Amino acid sequence: xxxxxxxxxxxxxxxxxxxxxxxxxxxxxxxxxxxxxxxxxxxxxxxxxxxxxxxxxxxxxxxxxxxxxxxxxxxxxxxxxxxxxxxxxxxxxxxxxxxxxxxxxxxxxxxxxxxxxxxxxxxxxxxxxxxxxxxxxxxxxxxxxxxxxxxxxxxxxxxxxxxx
Amino acid sequence: xxxxxxxxxxxxxxxxxxxxxxxxxxxxxxxxxxxxxxxxxxxxxxxxxxxxxxxxxxxxxxxxxxxxxxxxxxxxxxxxxxxxxxxxxxxxxxxxxxxxxxxxxxxxxxxxxxxxxxxxxxxxxxxxxxxxxxxxxxxxxxxxxxxxxxxxxxxxxxxxxxxxxxxxxxxxxxxxxxxxxxxxxxxxxxxxxxxxxxxxxxxxxxxxxxxxxxxxxxxxxxxxxxxxxxxxxxxxxxxxxxxxxxxxxxxxxxxxxxxxxxxxxxxxxxxxxxxxxxxxxxxxxxxxxxxxxxxxxxxxxxxxxxxxxxxxxxxxxxxxxxxxxxxxxxxxxxxxxxxxxxxxxxxxxxxxxxxxxxxxxxxxxxxxxxxxxxxxxxxxxxxxxxxxxxxxxxxxxxxxxxxxxxxxxxxxxxxxxxxxx
Numbered sequence: 115x116x117x118x119x120x121x122x123x124x125x126x127x128x129x130x131x132x133x134x135x136x137x138x139x140x141x142x143x144x145x146x147x148x149x150x151x152x153x154x155x156x157x158x159x160x161x162x163x164x165x166x167x168x169x170x171x172x173x174x175x176x177x178x179x180x181x182x183x184x185x186x187x188x189x190x191x192x193x194x195x196x197x198x199x200x201x202x203x204x205x206x207x208x209x210x211x212x213x214x215x216x217x218x219x220x221x222x223x224x225x226x227x228x229x230x231x232x233x234x235x236x237x238x239x240x241x242x243x244x245x246x247x248x249x250x251x252x253x254x255x256x257x258x259x260x261x262x263x264x265x266x267x268x269x270x271x272x273x274x275x276x277x278x
Numbered sequence: 279x280x281x282x283x284x285x286x287x288x289x290x291x292x293x294x295x296x297x298x299x300x301x302x303x304x305x306x307x308x309x310x311x312x313x314x315x316x317x318x319x320x321x322x323x324x325x326x327x328x329x330x331x332x333x334x335x336x337x338x339x340x341x342x343x344x345x346x347x348x349x350x351x352x353x354x355x356x357x358x359x360x361x362x363x364x365x366x367x368x369x370x371x372x373x374x375x376x377x378x379x380x381x382x383x384x385x386x387x388x389x390x391x392x393x394x395x396x397x398x399x400x401x402x403x404x405x406x407x408x409x410x411x412x413x414x415x416x417x418x419x420x421x422x423x424x425x426x427x428x429x430x431x432x433x434x435x436x437x438x439x440x441x442x443x444x445x446x447x448x449x450x451x452x453x454x455x456x457x458x459x460x461x462x463x464x465x466x467x468x469x470x471x472x473x474x475x476x477x478x479x480x481x482x483x484x485x486x487x488x489x490x491x492x493x494x495x496x497x498x499x500x501x502x503x504x505x506x507x508x509x510x511x512x513x514x515x516x517x518x519x520x521x522x523x524x525x526x527x528x529x530x531x532x533x534x535x536x537x538x539x540x541x542x543x544x545x546x547x548x549x550x551x552x553x554x555x556x557x558x559x560x561x562x563x564x565x566x567x568x569x570x571x572x573x574x575x576x577x578x579x580x581x582x583x584x585x586x587x588x589x590x591x592x593x594x595x596x597x598x599x600x601x602x603x604x605x606x607x608x609x610x611x612x613x614x615x616x617x618x619x620x621x622x623x624x625x626x627x628x629x630x631x632x633x634x635x636x637x638x639x640x641x642x643x644x645x646x647x648x649x650x651x652x653x654x655x656x657x658x659x660x661x662x663x664x665x666x667x668x669x670x671x672x673x674x675x676x677x678x679x680x681x682x683x684x685x686x687x688x689x690x691x692x693x694x695x696x697x698x699x
Contacts, residue, residue, distance in 0.1 A: 127466055127555060131663040136642035140345060140352035142319045154665040174467035174500060178661060179642070180402040182319055182418035203471050203502055204402055208418035258302040258432070268420050269327045277304070277432065 115236040115263075117195040117215060119166035123228040124155070126172035130205065133176065133184040142183060144190035151187040163192045168232050170223055171198035176205025182212060189214040195234055197241065197252075199223040210259055213267035217241065219252035236263075280530035282438040283505055284473040287413040287527050291396040299437035308395035309414075310425040311339035313381055313638075314346060316400035318359045319419035320426065329427035332367050338426055339371040339390055340364050341381040344638045346374075349645040379610025379636045382406040382494060382578035386519060387610055393508055393516055394525025398422065398431050403578050403660065405496045408505035409489035411512050411526065415503045436502045438473035439464075440535040443480025445544035450694040452588065453488030454580055454658065454678035457495040458549040460541070462559030470500035472536060475529065477507045480543040486515045487584040494579045495660050498556040548693050550656075551676035554664045562681055562693040572655040573604045573686040574667075575679050576634070577641045580658035581609025583616050585679040590622035592683040592694055598630035599689030605647045607634045631686070643667045649674075656685040 131154075138150045152159035169188065175198035176184060185208050188196065196209070199220040209216045215236055222241045226232060230245040239252040255263065258277075265271035279296050281289065289296055292303040312320050317340050324332075332338050340360050345353035357374070364372035371390060378384065382403050391397045395412040398404065402416035417431065425431050441460065447453075461468070474496050476489075484492070489506045496504030506512070508526045516524050547561040575581075575589045586608055598604045606626050608614040614636065617623050626633050640647030641659040649655055649668030654675065657667065662674035675691060684697040 129661075129663045131642070131661065131666050135665055136315075136644055139315045139642075139644075140350060140356060142322070142356075154670045174470065177466055177500065178402065178663060180316065180400055180404075180416040180418055182316070182400075182420060185418075186319075200467065200470065202467070202500055204416050204418060204497075207421065211418060211420035211424075256302060268424050269323050272327050272424055272427065 115215065116234065117166065117168060117236070118233040119164065119168045119194055121168045121170050121226055121228060121230050121232050122163070123170040123226070124172070127174045127177055128171050129178040130176060130181050130184040131178055134181065134187040139181060139183055144186050147183050147187035148190035151191045160191055165192040166194045167192060169193045169196045170226050171196060172223060173199045175201050177202035180204045182208045185209045185212050185214040197222050197226065210262055211268040213263065217252045219250055222250035222252065280532040280534065282473060282533045282535070283475055283507065283527055283529040284413050284438060284503055285435055286529070287394060287396060288433060288435055290527070297435045299435055301435045303433055303435060304430050305396055305433055307337065307398055307425050307429055307431055309337055309339065309391045309397035310422060311341065311381065311385065312400040312419065312422045313344050314342045314353070314357050314360055315344045316419045316422065318356045320400055320422035321359060321363045323420045323423035324426055327423060327427055332426040333429035335367055335369050337429065338369050339385065340369060341373040341384060342375065342378050343380050343636065344642070345644050346378065346637060347635065377611065380578045380581055380638055383581055383609035383613065386410060386490065387612060389519040389521045392520040392522060392524045393512055394527055398425055402497045403494050405501065405503045406490055406494040406578065408493040408496065408503050409486060410516065411506060411508035413503055413505065416497060436471055436473045437536050438475050439469055440538045441474060441476050442478035442538060442540045443476060443543055444478055444540065445480050445542040446483045447543045447546065450680045451546050451548055452678045452680065453484060453491035455546050455549040456543065457492045458551050458556065458559050458676060459546055461495065461499050461556045462549065464499055466498060466555055466557045467500040469496065472501055474499065474501045474504040476505065480541070481506055482509045482511065485584065486511055487582040490582065491579055495556070498660060548678060548681045550681065550691060551662055553662050553673040553675065556662060556676060562691065565691040568654065568675065568691040570602060570656050570685060570690055571653040572647060572649065573602060573682050574640050574647055574655060574657040574659060575682050576607025576609060577638065577659040578609065579660045580679050581607055581613065583613045585658065586613065586617045586622050589679040589683040590625045592680060592697060593629045593631065593687065594625040596629055596687045598686050602686055602689050604631040604686040605634060605640060606631050607637060609636055611636065640667055656682045656691060658682050
């Protein structure tokens with residue numbers, strides 16, 4: 115799977131309350147959630163994102179609540195990949211389960227700048243900052259998790275009998 | 279291979295003799311639960327999966343607690359979705375207004391999760407039941423859907439950090455101060471992906487409500503679960519609450535831990551987490567002059583009867599400071615009733631507090647106590663992220679019920695001793 119786009123960059127401990135504030139959790143409609151994604155720390159987020167863009171975060175990305183509305187909001191806003199130094203555990207499994215591509219790569223998350231154009235090949239784990247010409251290598255997922263991602267998430271994996 | 283307590287519970291539920299950290303397993307579940315926010319998404323995914331019936335209706339619990347009594351039409355629709363599903367699937371443990379409580383207080387109270395269980399919940403504070411010696415962890419809605427359909431969940435077996443507690447908590451210091459102290463020490467990702475296992479004579483000296491509070495906030499250190507060694511306190515609690523057999527698991531004496539911390543409980547002081555992360559802790563003595571607009575005492579972290587008692591003992595016979603709104607939320611109907619019988623509701627109302635029906639409302643900025651721009655709240659809840667309780671420019675200070683009650687009286691962050699002197 116390949117992703118390419120311009121980056122938006124945030125710091126450490128981006129929590130689920132800023133990804134999608136709880137005042138909007140009276141709906142689970144992906145488009146409506148996307149329209150409020152990140153608004154408490156980045157008011158223009160939903161208008162500035164183009165399909166395929168890549169989000170870069172620091173340590174402990176997605177900490178806080180278990181709300182799946184958080185990865186759903188990010189995915190539905192058009193983000194094709196989240197690169198972070200590390201992910202909070204519930205966000206990590208939620209992203210895998212709903213089919214939002216994520217990759218843990220501290221070097222890439224450190225070096226890539228806001229607005230750079232980035233390409234990533236998730237199968238090989240290679241991330242390339244096209245703007246600076248730098249290349250990074252992330253650890254690939256274990257096979258068990260790769261199978262869930264390849265199926266398109268946990269629901270599809272269950273339907274296909276890959277996991278049960 | 280020696281195992282930690284969490285690893286032993288997971289191995290037994292995966293049908294394996296042993297497991298080791300990092301191993302991916304498929305595990306049988308004793309309890310799967312969700313609330314009015316997370317369940318509608320799970321129900322949608324359950325249907326997408328092509329599932330028709332939940333694998334075991336006895337093990338599935340839905341609790342309407344976040345936005346109830348319904349705060350608006352959309353919230354009402356979400357509860358209706360849960361209600362319809364519970365009816366269609368004949369779920370015996372569906373908790374609606376009048377019978378509900380805040381999920382993590384209600385589930386142990388009702389004996390829905392017991393010692394030795396593996397439980398998942400589509401709510402991050404599901405880690406609370408580790409206090410009972412169960413492995414419990416928060417997951418997302420898709421995991422909940424998969425759990426409902428198959429009775430199972432996938433886990434990466436965690437390694438663990440051991441906390442050896444010694445001494446006893448001083449007066450006016452509680453489990454909340456202990457867990458805030460720990461998060462301040464190891465940080466909001468200090469236990470990321472790992473178990474926090476609590477042991478030692480100090481752990482055994484803690485009451486069950488204190489243990490529930492400590493495990494509740496394990497997620498605030500990034501942990502997969504928090505868990506207390508089973509002892510007489512656990513067994514006494516379960517004699518009262520468990521309606522089925524419990525299973526006691528013990529860590530192997532030679533189990534390997536990533537880190538070991540020793541904490542002397544007698545040295546702890548009332549602790550406050552400053553905005554905007556639970557790791558920004560200071561003792562109340564270092565808090566300085568922080569004037570406040572609101573106090574919230576309640577939530578899945580601190581809405582138990584013991585919490586209400588500790589607040590009432592400070593508030594009784596005093597008045598809430600002018601310009602402070604004090605909102606008290608007993609976590610379940612049973613706790614509410616016990617507070618009434620003990621006279622606490624009268625104490626609170628006479629002091630100028632408002633007492634609410636159980637709800638998660640203000641904790642996550644849903645309703646029932648939203649903050650305006652620039653306002654500050656001392657709260658017994660669990661998160662103080664940007665915008666958590668309302669306006670982006672508002673501030674939440676996390677503290678124990680005793681400290682929150684003292685602050686309500688003082689109109690600023692204050693220690694119980696300061697108000698009681």
